[in-house]
Each structure stands twice: as C-alpha cells, then as structure tokens.
Amino acid sequence: MYEALYSPLPDCAAYAARIGVSWPITPDLATLDEILFRNQCAIPFENLEAYAEKRVPSLEMSALFDKVVTNRRGGYCFELNALLCAFLQGAGYDAWSVSCRILRGKDFIPPMLHRGILVRLDGQTYYCDVGYGGPQPGGAVPLGGQRTILGETFLIERRGDAWWGLDRITSQGVREKVFEFWEFPLPASYFVPYNFYCASSPESVFTQKRMLNRRTPQGSLALTGDVLTEHRDGQVFTQQVKSREALQEIAASRFDLPLPLEALTPSE
Template sequence: MYEGLYRKLPSTKAYLDRIGMDAPQEPDEAYLDRLILAHQYQVPFENIDTSDKHLTVSLDTEVIFDKIVIRKRGGCCFELNALFLKLLTALGFDAWACRCRVLRGKDFFPPSSHRAALVRLNDGIYFCDVGYGGPQPACAVKVEDGSQKSSAGQTFRIRREDDYWWTLLYMSKSGPEETMQFTMMPEDEVDFVPLSHFCFTHPDSFFSSGERVISRRIPGGSVSIEDNLFTRVLDGVREEAVITDEEQYRKLLIQEFGIKL
C-alpha cells in the first residue's frame, strides 16, 4: 500500500542537474553546505497544487521526482525534504528523517507538522532542511547545545530542550527567534502520511485555508508570493507588489520561481 514511499530516486544525476551540482568526491560538511544552498536557490517552497488546483499531495518518490526534477516545480516540506533525503543517501551520506514542530509565529504549543533531515558526519550529527518557507539555515547546523553557524547572511543556533527535543533559533537583528523544534529519533516514511494529511485537511492548519504560499532563496535575499502579494527582499531592502490578475501571477511564477504551469 505504501511501496511508493520507499522507491529509490529514478536518477541521481538528473536531480543534481536540477540544482546545478556535481556528485561529491567526498560526502563531507563542505559539500553538504553547498548542496543545501543550491537546493534552496533552485527549488522553491510552494503549495500551488493544493491552493490553486485543490489536488491531493502525493508522497510517492516517483511522483515527487517528476514534479520537482522533471517538471521543475517546488513543493512542501513533505515533498522537498523527502526527495532530498533520498538524494543524501544516494550520495553516500548517513541520513534519516526527523519530525519537527514549527514554533515561529505561534503563541501556542503546536503539533508536529514538518519534516527535515539529520546527517551523521565524522564529528557529529547535523540538521538539514530544504523544505521550510523561511527563515531556514542555508547550511547544515551541528546538533549540539550552543552550536551556531552562519550562511547566506543568516545565523542559526541550536539549543537543547530535554532528552528528546532540540530547538532551532534564528539569530535575527532583534534577537533570537525560535523557529522550530525537532527530535533526533529516526522517522519512517510512512509516519509522515498522517502528518501531511493533517496539514492539508485539518481546519486548524494554515495550509487548509487555501492561501497561496511560494518562496525561494536568492543571492542576497528571497522572493515570495503570499496570497496575492509578491515580495522581494534584497540586501535588506523590501519591495512589495500586489498581484492583480492571472497573467501577472503566471509571469511572476516563470520569472521569479522558474515555474511554468
């Protein structure tokens, strides 16, 4: 019933070509950092299938591969980080999925609704994420209390909460911001089926509202669409434009996100 979740990548090379990367000579931290940044530059976070087309999100490997690699779309965390994990293991990394709860912007204790990846390197375990709308680390961050790392003009820190949970903090100009919590316990692919269903169907979930969310990291900042508002942040300068019609929306998708519907 869930066989499609466990299929291998149809083509590792095609995936690397999609994000403009070569295979590593050595699967180390330096390569992992470049891989994450390249992925965030090339593959946007987007929920167009559910917001615009009212489709069900499939977690089958071949379906996600066709969407992201062949058709050059983006996806949500359950798609992006699932496929990214397959890429990591295909490249020789010791990697597994982890469950997360998003804290940013919440005034309550939220349920788990996000997935990321953990990678074991020679000196420890690293947190990796290419499927969060932002802010997200543009690199791998070592899972160690007080560990801190900067990339692409942003800094993130890890804080240990207890025996099970760790918190990722975004070090903004106004101070540390709790972004998400994650657990290091390995999660199986099938464990994300009910979490994905919750995110896209439960009335308390943001994504069930049908609001359009698209974002991509660019050198020096980011571009995003939230509902009918396009935003570009470049070198700290923020520009906004209201999307007034379908033609303008589709032009922005092509020009800013590389998405052709």
C-alpha cells in the same frame, strides 16, 4: 502502497543537475552546504497542489521525482525534504528524516507538522532543511552548536530529554525560536497522515492561501496570497499582484514555475 514510499531516488545525477551541482559528489560538510543552498535557490517551496489543485501530494518517491525533477515543480516539506534525504543517502551521506514542530510566530505548542533532515558527518550531527516556507538555514547547523550562514546566525540546543530546538538571531539581534525536533529517525509512512492533514484540512494554512518561497543569491522571494515580497541585499520590496496575468508572469519569471492559471489559483 506504502512500499513505494521507501524506494531510492530514481536518478541522483538528474537531481544533482536540477539543483545545479556536479555528480558524483564528495560527501563532506562543504558539499552539504552547497547542496542546501543550491537546492533552496533552484527548487521553490510551494503549496499549489493543495491550495489551487485541491489534491493531496503523493509522497511516493517516483511521484515526487516526477513532480520536482522531471516536471520542475516545487513542493512543501513532506515532499522536498523527502527527496533531499533520498538524494543525500544516494550521495553517501548518513541522513534520516525527523519530525519537527514550527514554533516561529506561535505562543502555543503546535502539532508536529514539519519534516526535517539530520545528517551525521565526521562524528557530528547536523540539521538540514529545504522545505520550510520561512527563514531557514542556508547550510547545515550542528546540534549543540551554532553557525552563521549567509549573514544569519542559527543555533541548536538541547531542550529536555527528547527535544532539540533550532533558534535564529534576527537582523535586529533578537533570538527567536524556529523549530523543535526529535533526533531519532522516522519512517516515511509516519508523515503520511500529517501530509494528508496539511493538504486537505480547511484549518491548514496550506489550503487557505497561496505560498511560494525561493532563496536567491541576494536574499529571498515570497509570494503570499497576492503580495510579492523580495529581500534583496538587506532591503525589502513589496508588490501587489493585481491580475491573473501578472500572477502567471511572476510565478514563471521569479519562481521558475511556468504554470497554467488553474495550477495557481482555485477554480471559482
């Protein structure tokens, strides 16, 4: 059972084609930034398997590959960052999975319910993420430093003996906490119980409402419940989704998820 969590990515070239990068690649920082940006644009964050289909997503590598690459679905952090980490390793990067907690919008210490990626490159360690449903860096951010990527500034600093914190400077110039994470590598089996909780607990946000997110060249798209929000060239547009037919059309045209209705909304 657990052995299948550690399989290599079945086909790195197919994954590269899925996100729109050439293969093979040169494992440098510029290419890493391109991989992250294109991944965020091509593969949507989505919780539909947990929310609508009432299933716990499999974290076995072959199942993840079939879902996201072959069947062109999206996923959430335990799926998307697992796949990307395997792809980066297959591409020649020194990459590993880390456990994070999401601090953004919280005034308490939450549990470790996010999976991130660290990459060691030319003596510097970088945080990478394609599986967060909120503002995430569009490129790699150095531990102990900061980068402005696509007009947004992110910085990572040491917090105590065991933690690193990733912060974001908002468009209003306010510094907000996004993540805290451990630097040491964790095995794939570590994330199995957290994935189970997030996909099955009635207290989990992933079982309570529909969430689709996708980066675009001009900004981002988010479908939360029945509200579509688009950030485009510094402006914000919102739209209420008023019918099931409109929901299917938006999922297909805006998030590249041409799915049947039962995969988009829970059965009554």
